[in-house]
Amino acid sequence: MSIKTRTFAALSSAVALSFSFALASPAHAADAKAISVKDAWVRWLPGNLPAAGYVTLVNAGDKPVDLVDISSKDYGDAMLHQTVSSGSSQKMVMVDKLTVPAHGQVAIAPGGYHVMLEDAKHKIAPGDTVHLTLKFSDGETLDAPFAVKPPAQTK
Known part of the structure; x- marks a missing residue:
């Protein structure tokens, strides 16, 4: 695997992880105790x-x-x-x-x-x-x- 491919894979994973946290945040706020x-x-x-x-x-x-x-x-x-x-x-x-x-x-x-x-x-x-x-x-x-x-x- 080339450096360019590994860098792209790492960036893709980071973006996907950030996106999943962004989606999870509103759900977490909704789960807060009323x-x-x-x-x-x-x-x-x-x-x-x-x-x-x-x-x-x-x-x-x-x-x-x-x-x-x-x-x-x-x-x-x-x-x-x-x-x-x-x-x-x-x-x-x-x-x-x-x-x-x-x-x-x-x-x-x-x-x-x-x-x-x-x-x-x-x-x-x-x-x-x-x-x-x-x-x-x-x-x-x-x-x-x-x-x-x-x-x-x-x-």
Whole structure:
């Protein structure tokens, strides 16, 4: 094989490789996670009392996505609840899903939606970090760290 032929072959391979990366880039961008979390924290309570998790879910995608399941390696049970007011009383109701609007966000915050965390699998205290796994209707799964804060914490 002549030098001219090898040079042409090398250049052809480089161009083909560059072209394939250029084609792959938009696909990679489309595969970026649409959902992210911010301000994730847990209000710890003493003893064996349930804790409550709070977070803001942000959807950078073009379509609404539902939060459909929550689990944790740190707790035996993790369930999405909503505090509902009825006159002078309040009650917690379990929620099957929570929609995060396209290009929007939803707050899971004190007084509204919250993640009820029961049956801690190990000792948990303020200053710790626990992890919750959030599953969405589009198939996305997100492992999110939650800072554990004392009972008086409101944010």
